[in-house]
Amino acid sequence: MRRIVTENGPDGKSRIMRIDELPAHSDIWESDSDNPLGFLPRPDSLGSLDFLSGGVKVMSLNLPTDADMVEYLKDGIPGHDEHGFHRTPTLDILILLEGELSLELDDGLTSMKPGDVVVQRNTNHAWRNTGDKPARCFSVICSPVNGLNTER
Template structure:
């Protein structure tokens, strides 16, 4: 399993800023071969509470709390390692939709963002603003892709 980065949590003690936690992320889960997800942090409401952490189980497809957020670290393996077979002109088997506004940053590797109509290749430094649309990810390279994602509960009523 890939090494998940450190998680550093700050807080206030005796009126001064302090580091409360400094360790490797402990809740990394491999949902499919090579697909590693760690839900690093979440909030349960907006505005967010600065002094409460509710640990949540990692899920393959996020379940962002109502009025809350998720902060995810995701390693997407090459499609061939994941065992995903996708035939052209058919929906991608991992196509999904979440009722969230997502800020996604590609840290390393490359990944295709697949929509119902069209796709684009993402490379390190690329940023995706995912607005509650049906989508899938496809890693057609030989190396894993690492992305960070912040998912924010959204009002899909427009």
Template sequence: MSEGAMDWESLRRIVTDNDAEGRSRVLIDGSAAKLIALEEAGLAEIWSAKLSEDKLLDATDRLVDLDLVLEPEAGSVKVRWFSVAPEEEGKSPEEIEAGAAFAFGAVGAAHCRVDTTRHPAMHKTDSLDVIVLVKGAVDLLLDNDEAASLKPGDVVIQRATNHAWANKGKETALLVAVLINAPG
């Protein structure tokens, strides 16, 4: 494993539940439900729930039976870890574009790449995303602006805007995201 590389196996998710008597307990204590990783970049699903009263407390680990996709379903929330690897020097623009196209295609999100003029990883989802940088540093790129040098503890409220994450450092960045897609 290279310096700063993600150890996906060390990430732990704990999901709580109530038993039949209404007493709290641990439902899941383990690794990610789904994982896709290529070299140092990756995405690991933590939890997904429908945003209706009768489904919000459903104890089913819905991610086990769902394909790994970038966007939450309409009326759902997703929680995930994701990492952004340092940008590799010496890669051609064609190689970078091919990598981004592959990555978004692998999570059913090729259609989210609406305008990649600024960066090949630019994408837009129909969701409100709450993103917390846990480790490393990244820049948030937008069409006409950017938030540079985010550090651990910084929070981004990403509101259905075209964006990309760029890592100009030497260490893989780890982020946690809560993606909310309003009922349709």
């Protein structure tokens, strides 16, 4: 995957700022309320469930198979329980590009197919990949400036 970032030059004309090759699992871009057009991801942000207030985080994800996830969970994943459930105070948009994936919520499981989009709204969830290879996804995570009202 390539990251192609644009900018406006000193002459006001649009141009390419940079082109980078990225690994399959990577943070692509971030922004926060002080930098609405964004910046290169912070080196310590990959895989982190800490999001900048008023920010957006764009990610390319390879979600592991259930068999591999069991091994990762044995060592513990910050912010996840022993079954892979986690909740972030964010609005998440996830698109399944390739592979098999299901979204598990407290009240059940929903299967996805490539091209499906999940609009995740501050809910407790886990991803299940019953396939034999990682599921490739694209995600945009938005973190409100004042946090989310979790009472709704």
